[in-house]
Amino acid sequence: MTGFTELPIRLRDSDRAALTTHFLSLDADDRRLRFGASLSDLAIRGLDERIDFDRDELFGIADDELRLVAVVHVAFYPAKAELGLSVLAGARDRGLGNALFSRAVMHLTNRGVREVFVHCLSQNGAMMHLARKNGMRVVQEGPETDAYLALPRPTQGSIFAEWAFDQNARFAHEFRRGARLAIDAMRAVTPVAAR
Numbered sequence: 176m177t178g179f180t181e182l183p184i185r186l187r188d189s190d191r192a193a194l195t196t197h198f199l200s201l202d203a204d205d206r207r208l209r210f211g212a213s214l215s216d217l218a219i220r221g222l223d224e225r226i227d228f229d230r231d232e233l234f235g236i237a238d239d240e241l242r243l244v245a246v247v248h249v250a251f252y253p254a255k256a257e258l259g260l261s262v263l264a265g266a267r268d269r270g271l272g273n274a275l276f277s278r279a280v281m282h283l284t285n286r287g288v289r290e291v292f293v294h295c296l297s298q299n300g301a302m303m304h305l306a307r308k309n310g311m312r313v314v315q316e317g318p319e320t321d322a323y324l325a326l327p328r329p330t331q332g333s334i335f336a337e338w339a340f341d342q343n344a345r346f347a348h349e350f351r352r353g354a355r356l357a358i359d360a361m362r363a364v365t366p367v368a369a370r
């Protein structure tokens with residue numbers, strides 16, 4: 176696993192294949208924590224087609240190899256939204272989950288959504304910790320937990336802050352993409368012994 180910035184970028188329809196690769200990289204336990212069931216590879220491969228980019232929003236963080244290491248799916252319901260987060264095992268405990276959470280909250284606040292929730296298993300220590308750390312109201316019902324956060328109304332400042340954030344994140348991502356392409360091109364023309 177190589178380096179990454181903590182600036183989530185907005186994912187697009189063209190990122191479906193990268194999303195599938197990300198979800199396939201989760202092991203059986205992580206799939207259960209993320210989706211509520213240890214989905215098979217076949218089931219995971221069908222997931223990306225069901226994502227509605229017109230209705231929902233997804234943000235991701237890529238590493239230097241342009242691999243998606245962290246993803247949040249923001250699913251919209253009337254008057255509220257649900258977050259589904261996943262960070263690859265080798266990239267955890269470095270603040271990426273928190274960065275995704277903050278990015279999703281910024282997005283939802285500026286769209287006038289008043290409440291966000293996360294559904295997780297009560298045994299999910301990392302997610303429960305993230306929820307409490309972000310001031311969510313945690314409602315535990317046996318093995319399952321819902322965590323809720325009331326969101327403020329948008330302001331001109333919050334809208335501008337999101338715009339500026341997106342510019343920075345996209346710039347940082349494109350810079351990395353350019354660097355990656357340049358490195359790959361150099362490797363292609365450099366004899367193996369000289370690398």
Ligand SMILES: CC(C)(COP(=O)(O)OP(=O)(O)OC[C@H]1O[C@@H](n2cnc3c(N)ncnc32)[C@H](O)[C@@H]1OP(=O)(O)O)[C@@H](O)C(=O)NCCC(=O)NCCS
Nearest residue numbers: 208209259260261262267268269270271272273300301304
């Ligand atoms: C939950 C998840 C997204 C967190 O991602 P992450 O990038 O590791 O999150 P962060 O690094 O921002 O924060 C993790 C925090 O949890 C803490 N933590 C990690 N494991 C923990 C555990 N078992 N119990 C309590 N706290 C734990 C870390 O110390 C860190 O705390 P800190 O930032 O206050 O030091 C990641 O573990 C994951 O993808 N899990 C599998 C899928 C999943 O559970 N999704 C959530 C359900 S939607």
